[in-house]
Amino acid sequence: MQKSDYPFLPYEPPSWAANLALIPKFKFQLANLNTPIHKWRLPRTPDDFEVFVKRDDMTGSVLSGNKIRKLEFLLADAVDKGCEVILTCGGVRSNHCRATAISSCQLGLECHLFLWSRTKDLKGQFTGNTLLDRMVGANFYLVPSECSFQKEIYPRMQQLQEHIMKTSGKKCYSIPLGGSNSVGVWGYIDCFNELIKQGLHERFTDIVVASGSTGSVTGLAIGNHLTGNKVKVHGMAVISDAAYFHEEADAILRDLGLQASDGSSGVKAEDIMDIVEGVKGIGYGLSTPEELECIQEVATTTGILVDPCYTGKATYHTMKLMRENPDRFLGKKILFIHTGGWFDLFSGVMSSAIDGKSSAENKVYDWMEMTDKLPFDQ
Incomplete structure (x- = not known):
């Protein structure tokens, strides 16, 4: 492959990240950036909260997502x-x-x-x-x-x-x-810089992101740490528990020179990210009827699609957390990072759940015969 087939660019990190170890030399230009931030009127959001969504589901078509x-x-x-x-x-x-x-x-x-x-x-x-x-x-x-x-x-x-x-x-x-390693993590260190340019520190108090392999939440947490911890970063753990995320993130912190090689000093993952456990639910890639219903409701009321494996669970538990444990957030201005994944809506999980509903619930009306009555009046 010739490097000129797609933009292959020298990479210059943000000034606040310039002293990190293992700074990438290059990056490809494959994603459609900068992704927008939209107001997200999630159902049953408490009156004193505001939720916005960073549309990383719009980073591309078939390449969409984090x-x-x-x-x-x-x-x-x-x-x-x-x-x-x-x-x-x-x-x-x-x-x-x-x-x-x-x-x-x-x-x-x-x-x-x-x-x-x-x-x-x-x-x-x-x-x-x-x-x-x-x-x-x-x-x-x-x-x-x-x-x-x-x-x-x-x-x-x-x-x-x-x-x-x-x-x-x-x-x-x-x-x-x-x-998720010391190279891939730069995707969300770089994203944090994008967020700063979009008014992160002036507009929001908390960042929420679905977390599976730790790279996205770790990149955001590093960016936040290096710029003064002005917001709180929450990782919604769809895989494993907090100990797993801290261990994986600590390895990246060591590689980047933010933590001693033996872990005895420096930045600790548990101090810069809040890992929310219980989001995995009944299992990775497995959904409860309540979670699937939430995905449907969010789509119907906001027009934004979330998936059963990652963003759906993260959305469901973010909504729950705002109602049941609001003090876990730093403030009331929440930025949810939409990490994509909506191709999983076509895996059969959602269609099976919808197939289990009645025609009336699915808003399907039999109008095969022409009569003087509308189909929903018959």
């Missing part, structure tokens, strides 16, 4: 190092894998996806994100559901890398879960 911000840095790093093959991992319905597969294809890079799966094939599962992965020619490797990245997926990646190098001579570049 992952492309990270991939602008990760794929630039891969190309700068002469790599032609990208390896990454996630769930079968992964937004990160979809964004990686599509952006890799656009850049002329080969893509291999390691997917946590409960089945040994994908028959009947080529919907939503997985359909898009297949359409751009990604290779799929199904691994046991929720197996360890370090102990089970990474060794498989290493084995595949060696095979590809031996048989084709192509260098490989491995991207961790969600693109």
